[in-house]
Amino acid sequence: MDFIRTIVEEDLRNNKHNGRIATRFPPEPNGYLHIGHAKAICVDFGVALEYGGTCNLRYDDTNPVVEDVEFVDAIEEDIKWLGFEWNAKYYASDYFEKMYELAELMIKKGVAYVDSLSEAEIREYRGNFYKKGVESPYRGRSIEENLDLFRRMRAGEFPDGAHVLRAKIDLNSQNMNMRDPLIYRIKHAHHHRTGEDWCIYPMYDFAHPISDALEEITHSLCTLEFEAHRPLYEWFIEQCEVFPSRQIEFARLNITYTVLSKRRLLRLVNGGYVNGWDDPRMPTLVGMRRRGYSPTGIRKFVERVGLAKTDSIVDVALLEHTMRDDLNDTAPRVMGVLRPLKVVIDNFPDDHVEWFDAPYHPDDPSFGSRKIPFSKVFYIEEDDFREDPPKKWFRLTKGSEVRLRYACLFKCTDVIKDENGNVVELHGTWDPDSKGGTAPDGRKVLGTIHWVSAEHAVDAEIRLYDRLFTKENPNDVEEGKEFTDYINPDSLQILKGCKLEPALADFDGSKTLQFERLGYFCLDNKDSKPGALVFNRTVSLRDTWAKIEARTTAKKEAKAAPQKPVQEKPELPNAAARDDLKALEPEISFDDFVKVDLRAGLVKDASLVEGAKKLLKLTVDLGEGRYRTIFAGIRAFYPDPSVLVDRFVIVVANLKPRQMKFGLSEGMVLAGGDDNNVLIATFDGQLKPGDPVT
C-alpha cells in the first residue's frame, strides 16, 4: 500500500473527521489534461472512491488573464472519459466573496497588510535564499488604514500593481513562501465566470487552502513542488480559523520518450511538430483517446506506476504493455493488410467465393463471429513473404505452405517480379480439403498469416505512430540543444491503400480493434469518413519475430560487412548502455558482443589527471562534430601520454557515459597487456575518426 492510503487508513482508524474522506481535483482551466493529470485524477478520485469518500472537481480559476472557459468542457469530458464522477463541481471563483471576508479578517487580526511597493521592490525586499528579507516600509500601517486601502482596492480605485495585500509572517524565514507572501493583487481583467465583478484576485497560496477548507476537504493531494507551500497552507487555515484540511504531496508522473510540461506540450502544438492537442502522438488525454488508448488501460497503468515521493521516470514500455494487456481482453479481432501483396490461387475457380467463419475473439466466444469471403485473388502482408527466407522463417516463401488464418492451407509456387526485381505478385495453390484451416491428413504448417480477399476488400488509410522522441528523457537537453531536437522523425507513418476485410466497411468506430498479427487500431474520430476510412494504430502487438530477426541480421551484418557500421541508426541509449556493460563481463554471447559499437577515435589531446593515481584523460575525435572525454586507468604505463596524440585508438562508443570524480567519461579505450605492461591499442592507416572497427 502507498503512503497516502496508509495515512488515510490511519485517519479512518482514529476516526479523524468522523471517518469522512473528502478529496478534490483542482485543475486550472488553462490547458488540456494529459497523462500526468490522469495520475492526479486517479489518485484524487481513486482514494475517495476506495474509502467511501467524495471527490470534488474544482477549477482553480484565480488568474483571469490566463484562463478560459474553452478548457472547462474539455477537462470535464476527459475526467468522465476516464470513468470518474465528481461529487460536486466548484470554482475557486465561487468563493471570492468568502475569501474577501477572510482577507478582511486577517487585516483586522493584524496579520495582513496592504503594501504599496512596486513588484520589483517587493522582490528586492524579499531577499533570496542567502539573503534575509527586509520589511516593507508599509508593513506597519494601521489596521484602519489597511482596511480602508483594501476596500478601495476592491472598489477599483487603483490601477493594476498599485497595491497588494500581503500576509504578515516573517521576512527572515528560510522558506521564501513565508516572507510575507501576497494574498491579493489588483487585476482589472475580465474573468470567465465573475465577469467584471472583481478587480482584485486572490493568489493560489491563499485561495487553495481556503477553497479546500470551505469544501471541508480532508486530504488535499498535490504534487511535490507544493511541499514548501505547506507551512503557508497551514498558516492561512489557522489564521482564517477554517476547516483544517491536510495537504499531502506525491511525485508527479514522468514517462520516457515523452514530455509532460504544459510549456513543452504547447511548444509541440504551436511549433507544428504535431497536429494539434489531439494528435495521437500527444500524451494529452484527447490525443490518447484519439489514438485508441482505453480509459481502463490508463487507470491500470497509473495503478501499476504506484504512488510515492521519489522523483521517477516510468518506462513507456509499461504504458504500452498495460494497454496491450487491457486491449487483449476487449478488442475484437479483424483482418487487415497494411502493405498488400497480391496473391493468385491458380487452382481456385474464377468466380467462386468461399465464406469462412471467423470468431471476433479467439479466447472469448461471447464476442461472436462473422463470415469472411475468400476468393481467387487476395492480399497478404508484404512482410509475410520472403524470397530468401532467413532462418526460423515460418511464413510464406516459394515452395512453402502456410495457413491463411481461418481459411485454408496455401502453397506458393511462383513469384512474379517487375523489371526492378521487386516481387509484385505471387501464385500458388490451395488445398480444398483444408477449408477452415486444418488439413485432413493432419500435416502441420509452421506459420499462419492474415489475408484479405481482393474483390471484397475495403480500402483504408492507416496511420502508424511511434514514440514522439528518440531520447529517453527529452527534458534532459544537452548544451546548445533543445528538446525539439530529439523529436522522432518517424513518429508518424501514413499508409494508403491498405486492405481491410469487408466487415469493416460500416464499422461504427465504437471500440479499438485488433488487426490480427499487427496490433490494435481504432477509427480516427476526426478524419475518417464512410468510404474513406482512416485508422490509427494504438499500439503494435508484441513482436517476438522482429526481435529474433533483428538479432540474426545483426549477427550477419557483423560477419558479412565489416566495412559497414554495426548500427546504422542510434540504438536506444538505455538498451545499448545496459547490454554493453554486460558484454564486458567474462562470459558473453556473440550477440552481446555485436552490440558493442567499436569506433576509431583520433586522440586530440592526452594528459595526466591531477589528483588521480591511475587516470589518464583523453580527448578523442569520433567524427561526431564534438570531441569526447574519456578517462582511462592506465597512467602507470603512459607517464608521458602525449605519445598518444594524433594516434587512432579503439573506442567503445556506445557506453553509457560514466560520471567520475574528475568529469564525465564518454566511452572506453581498448588496451592490452598484463600487469606489468599495458598498451592502448592504436593503429595507423587511412581511417577517419568515427569509422567502425570490427
Add this chain to the structure above:
RNA sequence: UCGGGGAUCGUCUAACGGUAGGACUGCAGACUCUGGAUCUGCCUGUCGGGGUUCGAAUCCCUGUCCCCGAACCA
C-alpha cells in the same frame, strides 16, 4: 552560500529491526490456427563510509548524488 524533499533490480514499486518481494524490460523454454495471448524458468538491487544490535533497506552519525523553492503563476 540557505531551506525543504528524496535515494531499494535497467525502470517503477513493496518489505512491525527478523527470508529484500512484485510488476515492466531483457534472456531461455513450453504451448499455440495471431511469432498475439497463456505458462515455466533465469538474470539483475538496498548510494558510499562508520556505528548501535544476536540481527539493519529500516535506527544513529557522516559523506555523496538527485529534485523542489527567491511569479502580483498554479
